[in-house]
Amino acid sequence: MKRYVVAEFAAEAPLLDAARALRADGQTELDLHSPVPLHGSDEALGLKRSIIPRIALVAGLIGAVSGYVMQWYLVGIAWPINVGGRPPHSPPAFIPVTFELGILFAALTIFFGLFKLWGMPRLHHPVFEVEAFRSASVDGLWLSTAVAPEVAEPTAARLRSLGALQVEIVEDAS
Amino acid sequence: MSSKPATAAIALDPLEPVPVLVGRPDDRALTESLVKPLYAPMTRGWKMLVTALAAGMGFWLLSLATTLVVGIGAWGNNIPVAWAFDITTFVWWIGIGHAGTLISAILLLFQQKWRTSINRFAEAxxxxxVAMAGVYPIIHLGRPWFFWWLMPYPSTTQLWPNFKSALPWDVFAISTYATVSFLFWFMGLIPDLATLRDTAPTRLKRTIYGIFAFGWRGSARHWQHYRIGYLLMAGLGTPLVVSVHTIVSFDFAISQLPGWHTTIFPPYFVAGAIFSGFAMVLTLMIPARKVLGIEHVITMKHLDNMAKVVLATGLMVSYGYAMEHFMAWYGGNKYEAFAFLNRWNGPYAAIWYVQLVCNVLVPQLFWFPSMRRNLVVLFVASILVNVGMWIERFTIIAVSLTRDFIPSSWAMYTPTWVDWGLLFGSMCTFGMLFLLFLRFLPVVPIAEVKELRRELDHHDAHAAGQPAHGEGTP
Known part of the structure; x- marks a missing residue:
């Protein structure tokens, strides 16, 4: 059963420094919590580039291509109707729906893809056990790290030495 | 920029005389000022307004029910005027919606700082x-309970929507627009819902907001994806919003009716949409910022900028009017020329003059800074612009239909009480939804304004020629 060590910092600079120090110690399940995105957090945590743009591109292309093929098949092949002398396969007339479906697929993929990447919905998380952690969405700057039980105390001590205002250890009940 | 002379510190940016954020409240003060209206008890004024709007909503429901029971015959529509109040109001509402996406998506990509505080409001x-707009095409179907025939589903009849017609394009455009607008709006809300979860005074509120926050914990790993995803949504919303009104204008432009059949419609409709939408944001925001006590976040700077957008788009719309007339003359088509002469001296000429005053003359007030900063002028002008834009759509749609090619097929159009009920009732329903939004959700994006404050601090530190010390340090 893992332990979450949760620590509050007074300012962004010591928070990011602490994250860098713990990462140098070899901790891998580090995270920062803040009411706004912090400059430099990606670098401090060593995060790779988000894959969201790539999956959005693929989804958008799938949406557009399938939208076009759908129209081509439905009014060009399955049931051709002569409207105003336009040929059954009329590419200019198919552009609006193709475009809209490309956008729709990309947007739905971004939205649900984000939830997948976030591991949300997850209404309960061990860090919420710390009552003071409520400030993370208001003005608090927090660091959390998941460690093995025997490392929890040394990590807490290390965070205190790095300037944490308060440190708490929570058991991961999940 | 340490090489910058220190005198730069004194010179304020002459283009930004009014701040986008009054004072520099810290994160906690900012949060408290923005969530306060949500936790305060409901005021008498709010309850009275909700009651009044509920009555209007009742009128709307009655008109809808009459339409469903009696059919389209309950309306004033006839042949040749098959499209009248219904489609006019549809186009009007969709157009109003466009300003929200413009503010939230396009101005985000242009990195306009003033967009931050008003984007949630505008997107709501x-x-x-869009919800109001979506009702009209559906009830206009005649048998609205078969609205799903518009979708290409595998039916046993093996008949499919005709994708060479502009009307199925509309179905896809409007439904995509509604979906993407909702997702974008909700994405922006997630961090703020977490803030509400963590600050709400009662357990019930904490639980409800907590459920909709989906467990957001401000994680840096989450923010990383969030920022990119949010930007991409804005990138998708930008061409989308332009495409939607373009496609709406195709409903008219690709037909052959004089007054409809013109290539200027797509840009002219988009400009008109933004024109009326910004006016609607002003109409709603001027009272709301006062009542909610958020004048420090939505400042005169915002109103001033919106008035400038109203002026700019008003000029585009005026250009559209001029160009339509020019083409009617220069094109040499006598039916087209007649359609435009008919606006000036036909049976509906009176409303045409109202339209010109509202859409061409009224925005000219905003050349003057004193007018852009006068709340009464702004408020009245914003309402007039929307009256003018509704009339514009009526002129284009219904007035053009009353007199087409052959005088023997001409007919006048007169709305019935059901038409009026659908129009005013939809305004009340819209107002009702908006009041509920003001009551239960943060009107100003709290997290984004905190970021804005950091940016402004950073900007000031730069301007002062000092190295920006750890951003966000209190």
Missing amino acids: MTLFA
């Missing part, structure tokens, strides 16, 4: 306006 307006 978009959602409710």
